[in-house]
Amino acid sequence: MNVLFINPPYFNSKYKFIGLVAPPLGIAYMAAVLEENNIDVKIIDAAALEMTWDALETEIKRISPDLVAITALTPTIDKALETAELTKKTCPQATVVMGGYHPTFNYLEMLARDYVDIVMMGEGEYTMLELVETLEEGGDLKNVKGIAYGGVVNPPRPLINDLDELPFPARHLLPMDHYKILNMKLHTATMISGRGCPMQCSFCASAALHGNRLRMRSPENVVDEMEHLINDHNSGMIAFMDDTFTLKPSRVEDICDEIKRRNMDVYWGCTARADTLNEKLLRKLSDSGCITMFLGVESADQQQLDRVNKQMTIEKIRQAFKLSRENDIRTIASVVLGMPGDTKESIGRTVKFVRELNPSYALFSLATPYPGTRFYQEAVQDNLIKVKDWSKYTLLSPVLETVDCSLDELKKMQKKAFRQFYLRPVYLMKQVRMDGPILLKTVAAMIKEV
Numbered sequence: 001m002n003v004l005f006i007n008p009p010y011f012n013s014k015y016k017f018i019g020l021v022a023p024p025l026g027i028a029y030m031a032a033v034l035e036e037n038n039i040d041v042k043i044i045d046a047a048a049l050e051m052t053w054d055a056l057e058t059e060i061k062r063i064s065p066d067l068v069a070i071t072a073l074t075p076t077i078d079k080a081l082e083t084a085e086l087t088k089k090t091c092p093q094a095t096v097v098m099g100g101y102h103p104t105f106n107y108l109e110m111l112a113r114d115y116v117d118i119v120m121m122g123e124g125e126y127t128m129l130e131l132v133e134t135l136e137e138g139g140d141l142k143n144v145k146g147i148a149y150g151g152v153v154n155p156p157r158p159l160i161n162d163l164d165e166l167p168f169p170a171r172h173l174l175p176m177d178h179y180k181i182l183n184m185k186l187h188t189a190t191m192i193s194g195r196g197c198p199m200q201c202s203f204c205a206s207a208a209l210h211g212n213r214l215r216m217r218s219p220e221n222v223v224d225e226m227e228h229l230i231n232d233h234n235s236g237m238i239a240f241m242d243d244t245f246t247l248k249p250s251r252v253e254d255i256c257d258e259i260k261r262r263n264m265d266v267y268w269g270c271t272a273r274a275d276t277l278n279e280k281l282l283r284k285l286s287d288s289g290c291i292t293m294f295l296g297v298e299s300a301d302q303q304q305l306d307r308v309n310k311q312m313t314i315e316k317i318r319q320a321f322k323l324s325r326e327n328d329i330r331t332i333a334s335v336v337l338g339m340p341g342d343t344k345e346s347i348g349r350t351v352k353f354v355r356e357l358n359p360s361y362a363l364f365s366l367a368t369p370y371p372g373t374r375f376y377q378e379a380v381q382d383n384l385i386k387v388k389d390w391s392k393y394t395l396l397s398p399v400l401e402t403v404d405c406s407l408d409e410l411k412k413m414q415k416k417a418f419r420q421f422y423l424r425p426v427y428l429m430k431q432v433r434m435d436g437p438i439l440l441k442t443v444a445a446m447i448k449e450v
Contacts, residue, residue, distance in 0.1 A: 001067060001132055001135065001136050002040045002065045002067075003031075003040065003065060003067045003132060004067070004068045005041070005069045005070075005071070006043075006044045006046060006083055006087075007024040007027060007043075007046060007047050007071055008070060008072070008079040009046040009052070009053065009079055010047040010075075010076050021047075021048055021178060021179050021180050022190050022239075022241070023048070023174050023189075024043075024045060025190060025191075025192060025241070026099075026100065027069065028169030028170050029124075030124050030125050031169075031173055032166070033126070033128065033166065033167060034129060034132060035170055036167050037129060042173060043170070043173040044059055045178070047076075048178040049178060053082075060086070060090045061091070066093070066094060066095065066135075067094060067131075070083050070097070071100040072098060072101070072103055073101050074101065075394045076102075077102045077103075077106075077390050081116070084116050085113070087115070095117050095118065096116055097116075097120055098110045098116050098119050099120035099124050101209055101372065102371060104121040105371040105372035107119040107121060111150070118131070118147050118148070118149045119147065120146060120147050121147065121148065121156065122146050122156055122157055122159075123157065123160055123195075123209075123210065125160065125166060126157065127147060127157050130143075130145075131144050142154060145158075159195075159196070159215065160215070163195065163217045164218055164221045171229075171233060187237070188235065188237045188239070189229045189233060189237070190238070190239045190241050191222070193222045193240055193242055194215060194217060194242050194245075195210040195214075195242075196210045196211040196212060196214045196215050197210070197214060198247075199244070199273070199309075199310075200309055202308045202309050202375045203368075203370070203374075205370040205372045205373050209372065210243075216251060219257075219258045222255055223255060223258040223262065226238055226259070230264065230265075235266070236266065236267060237269075238266060238267070239268065239269045239270070240268065242271055243271065245271045246277065249281050252284075252285070253281060255288075256284040256285060256287070256288035256290075257284070259288040264289070266289050267291050268290050269292030270285075270290060270292075270294070271293070272294065272295050274316045274321075277319075277323060278323070279327075282327040285327070285329060286327045291330055292330040293329055293330070293331055294331075294332045294334060295321070295331055295332065295333055296312075297357065299336065300314065300353030301342075301349065304339055304342065304346065307339070308339065321358065321359060330360035330361070331357075331360050332360065333354050333357055333362040333363070334362075335350060335351075335364050336365050337364055337365065338401075338405060338410045338413075340367075340378075340379070340400070340402065341403070342367075342403075343405070344404055344405060344413070347405070347413055347417075351413075351417045354417075354421060355420070360431060360434070364414050365395035365396075366395055366396065366398050366399075366410055366411070367400060368399055369385065369399070370393065385399060385400050386398075386399060386407060387399040387400075397411070414450060418447060422446060423443075423447070428440075
């Protein structure tokens with residue numbers, strides 16, 4: 001069977017303005033499992049390649065696949081469905097499968113389209129393998145866990161316990177020279193060292209997909225993949241995209257020690273929780289090449305942190321940014337403006353708080369309730385959602401109002417937050433000395449986009 005994975009065209013990515021174009025690791029993992037089982041597979045990353053619809057149609061026709069699997073996030077779902085429709089028109093004989101975050105939690109919405117045959121829910125590696133083998137052998141789809149089709153919803157597939165058993169993502173099928181982080185010209189790669197998160201923040205869709213239990217790859221397996229990226233893909237910068245890379249500090253220390261033991265020369269970055277960081281861990285991170293950490297701040301209001309079940313204190317956040325600076329690690333502060341309960345006054349305090357933290361970069365997102373999260377369920381229940389157009393769920397467009405902020409006012413406050421943070425002369429002089437012209441290019445893009 002000839003299998004084609006497609007990351008659909010997306011011309012307004014919410015990440016491009018910060019210089020981030022990341023590979024679709026989910027479909028690359030599934031492709032690797034299929035290749036391991038001698039199944040012919042290809043990937044089209046139409047988003048990274050900025051393909052037109054005509055170019056995508058030509059490529060689908062050239063490949064003439066038997067099965068096309070299309071991945072989708074909430075803001076990309078419209079483009080994903082257009083891709084599915086284009087696929088059916090171009091290759092009527094192909095089985096069209098939808099998967100990813102949005103289809104997992106909205107499979108009925110997907111199956112209502114006559115050009116979508118099957119929806120795959122949850123982790124897809126072994127579901128896709130079993131689906132392909134079942135179709136090849138003419139078997140019964142009712143035996144494939146983790147899919148929905150027609151009027152049938154099969155039982156969910158258990159989560160993968162041993163992540164070390166998975167092959168590395170099939171990056172050789174991806175346009176690796178098209179990916180970047182913060183506009184860096186270094187060959188950039190992304191990795192995932194674990195899945196699942198026990199913290200249960202109400203706004204997090206990833207934990208809803210990957211479960212509450214943290215499943216972690218071994219330090220040796222993680223560093224093996226880092227070496228693979230350096231040696232086989234000439235990667236000079238690696239970003240760990242885990243929900244929270246530092247959730248188990250002792251394991252992070254083991255990864256740092258393994259990097260040092262192998263004398264690896266690589267820059268890397270990761271996600272972190274403020275309350276997992278301490279002087280010892282940050283020294284190890286810095287010594288092993290970690291130059292950037294993405295830290296969730298969310299709000300300067302302790303009541304708001306408690307409301308979203310962040311399980312974090314303001315003082316822990318302050319301390320984490322201070323220690324990171326002292327250990328020469330750049331920080332990206334992630335902030336959410338406009339959560340239920342936010343007011344103009346509380347949003348103003350949060351923006352001021354971020355400036356006091358003095359991170360290297362800051363992202364001021366607008367509160368966005370994604371399907372599958374508790375935040376979405378509560379927003380629907382309380383009739384807070386004012387915008388139903390999924391393409392607006394980009395973190396840059398307001399979709400719900402607060403007690404004293406309209407949609408227009410929230411957007412203006414977001415614009416103001418970006419300008420107040422990035423257009424400070426002292427900040428610009430300091431950060432340009434550290435990051436050079438890359439900073440100016442990224443800041444200009446941010447200000448223009450928002």
